[in-house]
Amino acid sequence: MSTYTHYYDVVRRIPRGRVATYGQVAHLAGLPGRARQVGYAMSAVPDDSDIPWHRVINARGEVSDRSGGFAFERIQRVLLEAEGIAFDARDRVDLPRFRWDPPTNDGSAAEN
DNA sequence: CCGTTGACGGCGA
DNA sequence: ATCGCCGCCAACG
Numbered sequence: 178m179s180t181y182t183h184y185y186d187v188v189r190r191i192p193r194g195r196v197a198t199y200g201q202v203a204h205l206a207g208l209p210g211r212a213r214q215v216g217y218a219m220s221a222v223p224d225d226s227d228i229p230w231h232r233v234i235n236a237r238g239e240v241s242d243r244s245g246g247f248a249f250e251r252i253q254r255v256l257l258e259a260e261g262i263a264f265d266a267r268d269r270v271d272l273p274r275f276r277w278d279p280p281t282n283d284g285s286a287a288e289n
Numbered sequence: 290c291c292g293t294t295g296a297c298g299g300c301g302a
Numbered sequence: 303a304t305c306g307c308c309g310c311c312a313a314c315g
Contacts (some may be wrong), residue, residue: 214311240296
């Protein structure tokens with residue numbers, strides 16, 4: 178089994194109703210510290226892609242500010258709320274509660 | 290080849 | 303807990 182995974186492969190594993198941070202994705206992809214590159218890679222993802230790009234948010238638990246327009250930020254939030262993710266009054270997600278806990282090859286398999 | 294930019298993150302103030 | 307600065311790295315011009 179290859180330990181190497183592409184950013185997109187990691188994002189594809191994020192289950193519905195869960196979120197992951199850019200840094201988390203980078204770490205899981207085997208490239209800790211490349212959070213910024215993850216965001217850069219996400220910018221190349223087309224809307225009709227099967228990659229759940231909207232489930233990737235920043236470490237503060239908020240939808241990142243992109244350059245270009247507010248439209249996508251709003252869309253991202255709507256998509257997340259549609260999955261049951263809640264935003265507080267400051268437009269932030271409670272990470273301890275909604276952050277995706279990646280599966281471990283411990284022997285105990287049984288999530289989602 | 291070099292300087293700037295950017296869906297980020299950690300750390301210090 | 304919030305704000306700002308600096309560090310990382312690949313893509314662009």
